[in-house]
Amino acid sequence: MMRLHLSIVCVLCALGIGRAAANHLPLLSTPGALRMPKGCIRLSGGGAAHFGISEDEKASLSQLREKLGGTLKQACKSNPDFHHDDRLIRLLRTNQGDVDKTVAFFKSMLRWRSELDSDAIRAQVAKHWTERFWDLKCLPKKEVMRRYYHFEPNHAVNPDGDLVSVECTGKIQIRSFMKEISEQDIMRFWCYLME
Numbered sequence: 787m788m789r790l791h792l793s794i795v796c797v798l799c800a801l802g803i804g805r806a807a808a809n810h811l812p813l814l815s816t817p818g819a820l821r822m823p824k825g826c827i828r829l830s831g832g833g834a835a836h837f838g839i840s841e842d843e844k845a846s847l848s849q850l851r852e853k854l855g856g857t858l859k860q861a862c863k864s865n866p867d868f869h870h871d872d873r874l875i876r877l878l879r880t881n882q883g884d885v886d887k888t889v890a891f892f893k894s895m896l897r898w899r900s901e902l903d904s905d906a907i908r909a910q911v912a913k914h915w916t917e918r919f920w921d922l923k924c925l926p927k928k929e930v931m932r933r934y935y936h937f938e939p940n941h942a943v944n945p946d947g948d949l950v951s952v953e954c955t956g957k958i959q960i961r962s963f964m965k966e967i968s969e970q971d972i973m974r975f976w977c978y979l980m981e
Contacts, residue, residue, distance in 0.1 A: 839875055846878055847871060849885045854892060861896055864905040902973075908981045925978055927971045934963040 839847070851858060851874070861868045868874075877895075881887040899905065910924040925931070935958060942950050 839871070843875060843878065843883065846883050846885055847874055850874055850878060850888055853885060853889050857893060857896070861892075865899075865908060902977055904977060904981065907974075907977050911978060911981045922978070926974045927967055930963075930966045930971075931975055934958050934966075 858868065877892060878885070878888050881891055911922065914922050914924045916922060922928075935953075935955075944950050
């Protein structure tokens with residue numbers, strides 16, 4: 787269902803009416819990000835109450851925390867968001883409630899984050915935090931990205947707790963854009979955006 791909404795929004799963005807259409811998506815929060823204490827940069831909305839966690843999921847969540855043990859504690863030292871139930875329940879749901887698959891998935895995600903140096907990116911974003919995305923001083927290739935990539939991040943959370951981001955990527959002049967920036971630069975920019 788969400789993919790359908792995002793596809794429709796992308797088509798509407800290409801037509802120049804995406805922002806108006808985005809306001810009609812069934813989202814729990816208004817666009818924009820909120821700051822949370824102790825290094826958590828979290829979206830408005832979220833939290834276990836919004837996700838309708840069943841009794842079976844609560845039991846699976848408890849098993850997941852137990853099986854992750856020290857791995858989860860270590861991950862929470864560098865990124866406090868990993869402590870929250872909403873993050874872990876999404877991982878469980880991604881793996882159809884299979885705790886062992888979720889443990890493997892979580893460890894794989896941590897390796898990927900390590901390869902991208904996501905914790906350092908998160909620290910830079912937290913240090914330079916501002917409600918206006920393009921004002922972040924730490925964005926890599928900011929001027930090139932801003933010249934071609936016409937969007938203001940418009941983030942929210944859908945009723946299932948998944949991040950929804952509305953962008954107008956169809957307006958990018960891709961040939962000119964790719965002459966000035968590498969695929970790695972784009973990946974790094976997106977890491978900053980997601981953190």
